[in-house]
Amino acid sequence: VKKNPSFLIQTLGCKLNQLESEAITDTFLKAGFTAAQSGESASVIVINTCTVTSKADQKARRLIRKVLRDYPDSQVIVTGCYAQLDKDELQKLDDGNPQRLYIIKKDEILEFISKNFLEEISHGGTEAQSLINENNPCKSVKISGHYYPSGQFEFNPEKFSSHTRSFLKIQDGCDNKCTYCRIRLARGQSISLDAEEVLSRLRMLEKNHAEAVLTGVNICQYGKKILTTEDTEEHGGRESSRDIINNKNFNLAELLDYLLSNTEKINIRLSSLEPESINEDFVKIISHKRIRPHFHLSVQSCSETVLKRMGRNYNSQIIEKTVTLLRSVKDDPFIACDIITGFPGETKNEFEQTYKLCQKLDFAWIHVFPYSKRKGTPAYSFKENVTDNEVKKRVALFTGLAEKGKIAYIQRWLGREADVIVENRNNDKKQGVCYGVTENYLKALVLHNEDHDLKPGEVFRCRVVKKGKNKDYDVETVLMRRV
Ligand code: SF4
Numbered sequence: 001v002k003k004n005p006s007f008l009i010q011t012l013g014c015k016l017n018q019l020e021s022e023a024i025t026d027t028f029l030k031a032g033f034t035a036a037q038s039g040e041s042a043s044v045i046v047i048n049t050c051t052v053t054s055k056a057d058q059k060a061r062r063l064i065r066k067v068l069r070d071y072p073d074s075q076v077i078v079t080g081c082y083a084q085l086d087k088d089e090l091q092k093l094d095d096g097n098p099q100r101l102y103i104i105k106k107d108e109i110l111e112f113i114s115k116n117f118l119e120e121i122s123h124g125g126t127e128a129q130s131l132i133n134e135n136n137p138c139k140s141v142k143i144s145g146h147y148y149p150s151g152q153f154e155f156n157p158e159k160f161s162s163h164t165r166s167f168l169k170i171q172d173g174c175d176n177k178c179t180y181c182r183i184r185l186a187r188g189q190s191i192s193l194d195a196e197e198v199l200s201r202l203r204m205l206e207k208n209h210a211e212a213v214l215t216g217v218n219i220c221q222y223g224k225k226i227l228t229t230e231d232t233e234e235h236g237g238r239e240s241s242r243d244i245i246n247n248k249n250f251n252l253a254e255l256l257d258y259l260l261s262n263t264e265k266i267n268i269r270l271s272s273l274e275p276e277s278i279n280e281d282f283v284k285i286i287s288h289k290r291i292r293p294h295f296h297l298s299v300q301s302c303s304e305t306v307l308k309r310m311g312r313n314y315n316s317q318i319i320e321k322t323v324t325l326l327r328s329v330k331d332d333p334f335i336a337c338d339i340i341t342g343f344p345g346e347t348k349n350e351f352e353q354t355y356k357l358c359q360k361l362d363f364a365w366i367h368v369f370p371y372s373k374r375k376g377t378p379a380y381s382f383k384e385n386v387t388d389n390e391v392k393k394r395v396a397l398f399t400g401l402a403e404k405g406k407i408a409y410i411q412r413w414l415g416r417e418a419d420v421i422v423e424n425r426n427n428d429k430k431q432g433v434c435y436g437v438t439e440n441y442l443k444a445l446v447l448h449n450e451d452h453d454l455k456p457g458e459v460f461r462c463r464v465v466k467k468g469k470n471k472d473y474d475v476e477t478v479l480m481r482r483v
Contacts, residue, residue: 005043005117006036008074010067012060013050015271016215017080019167020106021048024079031113043117045074046109049082051182054372057082061093068095077102077112081186085376165269165421165437166209170198170255171216178300179311179382180340182374183217190221195250199262206266210421210459211292213269220277222252253282260288267439272296272338275322276314283329293333294441295326300340302357303350309382310343316357323361332412334440336365339398342391343371344382351394358401364409368398410442410475413464419483420444420462422454435473438464443472448479459483 007028011021024046029035036042045067049060060082067076078090078101087103094101104112171192174184193201205212216222250258259268269292285291301307302316326335339354358366370391373380386394420436434454436444446462448454462477469476 004032004034006034006040007044007046008036008038008040008042009046009048010063011048012056012063013048013052013080015167015213016169016172016217017048017050019169019215020080021046022167024048024106024109027110028113031110031117033113033117041071042074044077044113045071046077046079048106049078049080051080051082051085051186051374053369054374057086061090064090064093064101068093068101075100075102075116077104077109079104079106079109081183084186085182165211165213165423166205167213167215168198168201168205169193169216170214171219171222174218175221176218176313177311177378179309179378180343180371180374182377185376187217190218192216192222195223195255195258198255199259202259202263202266206263208457209266210457211267211269213271215271218274219271220252220274222255223250252277253285256288256291257285260285260290263290266290267292269294270296272298274298274314275319278322278325280325283325286326287329292439292441293330294439295333295335297322297335297337299337299358301343301346301350302354303346306343306346306350306354309345309379310340311378316353319357320361332409332440334364334409334442335361336367336441337363338367338369340369340371341394341398342386344379344386345384346371346386346394355397355401358398362408363402363405365406366398366402368395368402370395406474407467410464410467413440413442413475414466415464417461417463417480418442418477419459420446420477420479422446422456422458422460424456436460438462438475438477442474443468444475444477445473446477446479454479 007025009021009025011017025035028044033043047060047063047067050056051060060078060080064076064078067074083090083103084105090103091098091101102112171190173188173190174181175190176184178184202212256268267290270286273295275297297319299319300310300312302319304315307315323335326333337358339358341351341354371386418438418440420438422434422436424435432448434446434448436446438444442464444462444464445468446454446460448460454460459482461480461483463480464475464477466476468474
């Protein structure tokens with residue numbers, strides 16, 4: 001009996017990459033491949049890379065070398081932001097057999113399958129061929145009357161293989177010019193998925209999921225630009241001037257309002273937000289009970305001078321106002337932020353301004369990144385680098401503050417109730433115990449009566465009873481009732 005080819009995906013980086021890996025999984029499954037488990041041999045291995053920091057690049061290179069070594073018989077596809085920007089550098093990692101390592105864009109994966117594996121797919125290849133024709137990423141894709149180039153949105157995973165929470169990509173690219181950022185170079189200008197299409201995808205997810213995470217490179221730029229048929233046809237579906245406003249001309253707040261008014265029960269979690277985009281109108285809409293009380297702010301620094309050098313469009317007053325506004329519409333939401341420390345020329349005084357404001361704002365978590373020079377960005381040539389030792393110290397201080405913030409947040413929730421979405425059953429088969437995530441983003445251990453059959457994706461009202469004992473979970477909860 002002919003065996004179908006198999007695939008394995010390894011993902012690095014952000015939620016958007018995770019979502020796109022889910023979509024790639026869906027594409028492989030539909031094309032007739034079987035999913036291999038980690039450690040098993042596979043016909044194709046996809047590595048979805050990230051390039052946010054030099055550490056992310058390093059991690060990707062290490063993973064590529066390891067995969068080439070551990071899977072000598074597999075074809076290896078490297079895709080994602082790093083692959084997009086440094087194709088030649090990555091191609092050099094081949095193990096002497098360039099026919100085995102393919103550095104390609106995500107929207108070229110289907111083409112790759114069609115060229116290399118069609119014959120091997122046992123259901124005759126006809127289904128796979130029609131799927132490939134239908135989804136041919138070389139053509140533009142028609143969604144709600146619009147054509148999109150180069151596959152920015154045709155990835156639409158109907159089922160999520162590894163998340164009980166689903167993800168919905170509503171935007172890609174970014175029009176800001178932050179001086180340290182390489183992501184915008186990889187992802188291009190901001191482009192949004194038409195609101196009607198977002199709604200139809202959300203309704204589809206609503207059938208099987210309690211929650212969807214809206215993702216993009218910068219979702220605050222939702223609605224700025226969208227393509228028209230003429231643009232893409234003229235350019236053969238690959239490029240476009242990208243300067244036409246979308247159907248409904250919605251911004252993010254209006255999109256959320258539209259989605260909430262036209263769905264019934266699905267909860268929405270937002271990915272990263274920019275401080276300057278949060279105003280009174282925005283928080284009025286996110287006060288809706290189906291918007292999860294969990295916000296991640298892209299703060300980076302609280303020093304006016306550093307923010308200016310970073311090319312960011314807000315100041316410390318705006319950061320403070322944003323946090324106050326978010327807290328005014330939700331009951332003690334989980335508010336986290338990103339901070340880059342050790343940006344070129346960051347003085348002790350500038351560092352302290354950031355540290356003190358973060359301390360005052362009492363974030364539930366701080367993701368701290370040591371600044372890393374990124375090729376192709378303006379900050380690459382900035383002088384006055386902070387010494388490695390000093391950067392390490394600053395990172396350690398922020399890590400300490402982040403941990404303190406998390407503990408304080410957990411303490412405030414002891415004795416309170418929250419909705420918990422079940423993520424997986426406990427592996428040690430202990431009856432009456434499972435894991436999940438609270439609506440306010442705490443990893444939870446759920447203790448329950450063993451009569452309850454808790455399935456991944458189900459939501460229960462639970463009482464937070466204790467701080468977690470180890471890194472696997474933040475809090476221990478007791479199940480109260482089904483939601
Ligand atoms: S807002 Fe700045 S950091 Fe974020 S993706 Fe855009 S350019 Fe990069």
